[in-house]
Amino acid sequence: MSKRVYSAPGDTIESVHPVTVHRYRGLTRLNHWVTAGALIVLLLSGLALFHPALFFLTGLFGGGQTTRWLHPIVGVVLFLSFFLLFLQMWRLNLPRREDVQWAMQTKDVILGHEEKLPELGKYNAGQKTVFWAMTGLILVLIVSGVMIWQEYFPHLVSIPVRRLAVLAHALAAVLIILVFILHVYAAIWTRGTIRAMTRGTVTGGWAWRHHRKWLRELAGRRDAGPAE
Template identity: 50%
Template sequence: MKKLYIQRYTDNQRITHWLVVVLFGMAGFSGLALFHPNLFFLTQFFGGPQWTRIVHPYFGIGVFLLFLFMFVMFVGTNLWRKSDTQWVKAAPKLVLDGDESQMPPVAKYNAGQKLVFWSMTLCLLVLLVTGLLFWQAWFATSVPIPVQRIAVLLHALAAFVMSLTAVAHIYAAIWVKGTLPAMTQGTVSAGWAKRHHQLWYRDKVRQPADTAGH
């Protein structure tokens, strides 16, 4: 029997996603190079220590601006609903026992994906604002030293949370079989959609949903 595929992302959405991934990697590794002496060797990949310090903020601004496009494209489908709270409550049973029976039907994104989206949004916002505050080349001279110190701390904290979020995001994309083609090819199988995003699937195949309000 022929396998059916459903479009999940447009080419533009996928290009933006992968550009964010590349720039996020560059910002992340150049940031780590500046974070601890043990990671100083990473500076060689960015043209040496001076260049690493120069380019890191621009990579960061690049990630932020590109993510802004993703934010506008995806915010509507990532708004929190009542059923998402229900999903979070039932999630431990799914993760620990593989029991899917308590999970409410899901639209385009489940609550886990939504939490990733909002965590990334918040972390990038904190990274941008705090980064600007201690950017020596431009703004730092007009920012009081104690404010800069707090900004450095929050910058590192947001980078840490963002990295954990990215690891969780990548792990989930691999763990839930059939998810990766959504971002590599733009399509998912109808079986995947029906199993993991029932309400979105129904919407896509234009069948009346029997669960209102999702």
């Protein structure tokens, strides 16, 4: 049986006085922010097209015609950018036994009783839920989006199917907005998390408190010396 891996390429302990841990490579961070930027543009432009009361938001993009053209193009950018993130992160987001226990101790998570929680790899159950929710919803959005993209695919599906695709697209959009808000809130609420996606590093104390199995693996790799 292969050994479980809790870290990604590039994850290292950079220094020990004080302990600083490299959590994300520059490419991964750039990829993340392109995805986040595309999602924000889609959120605003999508709301502008969703209801007349929000049409004023098209002013952010140069008017209604530009917004209508831009929205699906940025949707493709989101899909491709997130796909690259998916390739980098999917293995570490697979469910583990400790995730079930972590999820059952939500009260301890909220109260900050980290000492009562199980040791975790690079991601906890909440982060994994956001990851897989994003994966599923982006797939629904891209598939339904292509089905209603009449400029390039006017005869791809019948009108009744297109109407269902519009409904699916709208529902998935609402859900992904909620997941995005949850993701941002969790990043702000857990102090030290945003640093990981801006500087690429976290403190040793942060890693020990929130992702101890991940830190242990990095420490073991460091003690073992460079691989042959």
